[in-house]
Amino acid sequence: FSLLRWTWRLTYLTAIGGVAYIAYGIWEMRNPPEQPEPDPNKKTLVILGTGWGSVSLLKKLDTENYNVVVVSPRNYFLFTPLLPSCTTGTIEHRSIMEPIRNFLRHKKTAVKFYEAEATKIDYAKKVVYINDDSEIKGDISSTEVPFDMLVVGVGAENATFGIPGVREHGLFLKEVGDAQAIRKRIMDCCETATFKDQHPDEVRRLLHMVVVGGGPTGVEFAGELQDFFNSDLKKWIPDIRENFHVTLVEALPNVLPMFSKQLIDYTEKTFKEETITIRTKTMVKNVTDKYIEAESTGPDGKKQLERIPYGLLVWATGNALRPVVKDLMSQIPAQKDSRRGLAVNEYLVVKGTENVWAVGDCAVANYAPTAQVAAQEGAWLARMFNQMAKTEQINRSLAELSDKQEKAPNKEARDKVFEEIKDLQKRLNRIKVIGPFEYTHNGSLAYIGSEKAVADISWLSGNFATGGTITYFFWRSAYLSMCFSTRNRILVLMDWIKAKTFGRDVSRE
Ligand code: FAD
Ligand code: NAI
Incomplete structure (x- = not known):
């Protein structure tokens, strides 16, 4: 009996201790201690960008060692893997954003943050020119930031390959604003299609949702969109049931080229069951406001040009260089042969420089442009700078x-x-001499809709490929655990519960 009483007391105390610990954590998070100001006599380390690479660097960097300055037009970190879910309202965009100010306020020594775009890096002068792109501008909206050391983590922009009409009529899926625009456009197409006396051809066009690019962005978005239709749209707007259709257009012979053959087949089969049309070997050549022109290759090898009408066009054909990166490359002779980004050595130093490093999608280090690579590069660089x-x-x-x-x-x-x-x-x-950067591939994961996901996982020096509903739960728990903060995790979890319980919101903002 006494043992039972002691066990009960111990459990009780542990629970109180646990609650107090969490409460203190929240209190501390909301009341950060005063930070010492950065020391201008220390070397100035300028970090461009607040994405996967830069934020992972900042997370692990001992800021008291340098005079750290961060420049980015985005004053938040965005958890991109869940961005496709924001296009249909499965997740609200603010749930996957983490304010950079909150995060920087918890560093040991203060870090200067400027919400601005780096418009030019003058390598010889060691200066970055920055511009305030926001709506509200003060008397000064352009200035320069000198650096001793510079980390370029500005990511990439959307590739269009110069195809006419893409920028004017297509929507991209890279930033929060893109996801919001897509969500609005989906609802706009549905409401306009049900407008009184709309011609059947026009209804079909408006409800044709075309996604160009069969990489993971295109596949995940197509899957999310079909889910939205199946679980919500067709219930609330029965008039669109017959004509709502999603088509994925891909220039190569198959989608998801970075996944194993078995998972490519599984994805294509799942899309077929979900009535998503996949048009492989179809290269879009031109885009107008109402249709795309695509060249497809038939089984006999013959090419034909066709017009595909659309209501919504989402363009997801990969990455291109940002102008600021292109310009920096043009200043460094050693970068002359690099096409896809800043060529870096195994220490992530931009080739041809001594004091410039690059991480993530803007760097070329023979790895795929993924969050996984960017995050590992950033963390490695932080350790190197600390040492x-x-x-x-x-x-x-x-x-x-x-x-x-x-x-x-x-x-x-x-x-x-x-x-x-x-x-x-x-x-x-x-002090351990830090070796060159080595990437550890933990695997690739993608959501393909209808509560299924595909995963190529590297485990115990082997690889295994899996797809289906169990993989979907793995996908969910993996991404939930990877969210930036506990706050993000709770918000995402609540969004999932909300969408499952009440359905997604079909109002147009
Ligand atoms: P980003 O994260 O893009 O950050 C770039 C930063 O630079 C941003 O803060 C931007 O505002 C800032 N910036 C831009 N221009 C300037 C400038 N001129 N001056 C200063 N700052 C600037 N990868 C995975 O591994 N797994 C996934 O599941 C996955 N899902 C994805 C889903 C989507 C929809 C997308 C679009 C990408 C996904 N990726 C995923 C890829 C991943 O998001 C990128 O590889 C990753 O974001 C690259 O990190 P980065 O730091 O290089 O760039
Ligand atoms: P991507 O580069 O992976 O795929 C783009 C696809 O568009 C290619 O398959 C290409 O053949 C096709 N394409 C190009 N031009 C075309 C045209 N004119 N007509 C038809 N098809 C055309 O691009 P994506 O999906 O935007 O991904 C970018 C990066 O982000 C990749 O490295 C990817 O691995 C990563 N990412 C990873 C995710 C994940 O792991 N779940 C999710 C999203 C992105």
Whole structure:
């Protein structure tokens, strides 16, 4: 009986301890301590971007070692893997955004943040020119930021391959604004299709949702859109039932080229069951406001040009270089042969420079442009900068001590300094020399709709491919655990419960 009482008391105390710990965590999160101001005498480390690469660097960086300045037109971090879910309202966009200010406010030493776009990097002058692109501008909206060290993590922009009409009529899926625009356009197409006396051909066009690009972005979006139709749209707007249709257009012979053959087949089969049409070997050549012109290759190898009418066009054909990156490359002779981004060495140093590093989609290091790669690069760079700072500090102290040793008045004083030098040298030897960056591939995951996902997982030096509903639960738990903060995790979880319980919101903002 006494044992039971003690067990009960222990459980009770543990529960109180747990609640107090969480409450303290929340209190601390909401009341960050005062931060020391950055020291302008320290080296200025300028970080461009607040995406996967830059934020992962900032997370692990000891900010007291440098005078850190962050420049990005986005004052938040965006958890891109769940962005396709925001296009249909399965997840609300704010649930996957984390304000960069909150995050920076918890660093040991303050970090300067400027919400601005880097318009030009002058490598020779060691200066970044920045521009305030926001609606509200002060008297000064363009200025320059000098740097000693620079990290370029500006990501990439949407590739259009110069195809006419894409920028004017297509919608992309990279930023929060894109997801909001798509959500609005879906509802607009549905409402306009049900407008009184609308011609049947026009109804069919308006309800034809075309996705160009069979990479993971296109596939995930097509899956989410079909889910939206199956679970909500067709119930609330029965008039669109007959004509709502999703088509995925891909230039290559299959979708998801980075996944294993078995998962490609599984995805294509699932899409077929869900009545999503996949048009492979079909290359879009021109886009107008109402149709796309695509060249398809038939089984006999013959090419034909056809017009595909659409109401919504989502363009997801991969990445292209940002102008600021292109311009920087043009200043560095060693970058002349690089086409896809800033060529970096195994230490992520931009080739042809000494004080510029690049991470993520704007860097070319022979890895795919994914969040996984960007995050690992950022974290590695932080460790390298932390060690560099420690080593430099010890070397500075060593130089001071050897000076002191030379000027020492007698042997006793010289011996004392010698002991200090020995101690410092031991500390220097203890700092582990960091090896070159090595990427660890943990696998690829993609949602394909109808509560199914595909996963190519690297595990115990082997690979295994899996697809289906269990993989979907794995996909969900993996991405939930990877969300930036506990706040994000709770919001995403609540959004999933809300969408499942009440359905997605079909109002047009
Ligand atoms: P980004 O995360 O794009 O960040 C770039 C940052 O630079 C942004 O803050 C931007 O505002 C800022 N910036 C832009 N221009 C400038 C400028 N001129 N000056 C200063 N700052 C600038 N990868 C995965 O591994 N798994 C997934 O499931 C996955 N899902 C995805 C889903 C979608 C819809 C998309 C679009 C991508 C997905 N990716 C995924 C890819 C992944 O998002 C990118 O590889 C990753 O974001 C690259 O990180 P980054 O830091 O290089 O760039
Ligand atoms: P992508 O580069 O992976 O795929 C684009 C596709 O568009 C290609 O298959 C290409 O053949 C096709 N295409 C290009 N031009 C075309 C045209 N004119 N007509 C028809 N098809 C055309 O691009 P995506 O999907 O935007 O992904 C970008 C990066 O982000 C990739 O590295 C990807 O791995 C990563 N990502 C990863 C996700 C995940 O792991 N779940 C999700 C989304 C993106």
